[in-house]
Amino acid sequence: MLRGVERWRGGEVRHVEDHVAEEVPVAFVYNDQPFAVMMATPADIADFATGFALSEGIVERLADVSVEHIETFIEGIEVRLRIPAARAQALARRRRSMAGRSGCGVCGSELLEAALRYPPPVASDVRVTTAALRRALGELRAAQALTALTGAAHAAGWMAVDGSLLLAREDVGRHNALDKLIGAMAAAGHQPEAGFLVVTSRASYEMAMKAASAGISFMAAISAPTALAISLAEHADLTLLGFARDDGQAVYTHPRRLLADRPAASGDTGASAGTPP
Structure with missing residues (x-):
């Protein structure tokens, strides 16, 4: 939705049309x-x-x-x-x-x-490498069309084990974005053991609860988790990450599902096939 706005920048005032998120x-x-x-x-x-x-x-x-x-x-x-x-x-x-x-x-x-509702422990047990997590963060950023226009939306993304984006949903509410994603996953037949979740928000209790209720076993949040979310994730066997960034993350519960990148083999220069080192 477009709305008129006075934009003040560098001592200048301009009247422009701005994209505003609907609610x-x-x-x-x-x-x-x-x-x-x-x-x-x-x-x-x-x-x-x-x-x-x-x-x-x-x-x-x-x-x-x-x-x-x-x-x-x-x-x-x-x-x-x-x-x-x-x-x-x-x-x-x-x-x-x-x-x-x-x-x-x-x-x-x-x-x-x-x-407060504590779901039973999740049955799936996906393993995710740090390289896949970095890829997932980048692909979800690129898929946030509403956020790019308005700066006022959260996103939830369902990722394949290799970090490629399968589904993404956006909303002004972080819970809503996750609900939309869970609904889209169910409609498309995506199984919780075949991927992992990335959200562009803090990991509150209810975000962790919704993820675990959907059978998701690995959830990475861009921002911090709450103490109650950590408690629920521990109880539900949900791997919960916070502060997920390209250069690292904090693992709060069940770290067995996050795998370090495979170290380069001896003599491996890191060059891809057909590419000079």
Whole structure:
């Protein structure tokens, strides 16, 4: 979205058109019952809806949720979903009115036990080299079109074991970006044991919870983790990295999954085939 802005630089003031990230209310309605309203970027809404249902434990598999209708109003976007009756009953028991701010998934929880949820240990056990991690960071940066335009979005990327980018989603909310990615992964049939996650945000409790709930065993964050995220990752056997950069990273839990680059063999000059040293 373009908006007029006064840009002050070097003692000069210019009136220019600037790209601004959109943020709208998105309401999730399950079996005709309102459940949550999240503030989100109005893109990849079907992925957002299914990913949220999976990461929040509303359903356990993609086959148990269907998006019946997405409608845009002046006030925002409404997504109507259908889940099995037993799941709807369980949802009613843990019902919470979540008026989230940019994807705050625990806002509005009525009870402490509803706010904190520890998923079971992940079953996958991917191994990632530091070279693959560096490649992943670069490929995710290049895929952040919304961030490049606005500077106001987070991204979540699903990477192959070699660090190549398979899927990326962006949103003004870091939780939303991850939910959109989880929904897109499920729709595309990507399995958690075949890759790893990179996010361009801090690793909060809920980011770690959503990753582990999706069966992801390796998560790298550009910024810092929180103490509660580290605790959850330790419990869920999730390898959690923070401060992921091209020149290094901090490994907070389960470091066995991060492998150092293979050292050059004796006599190896590092030149590729056909390239003079």
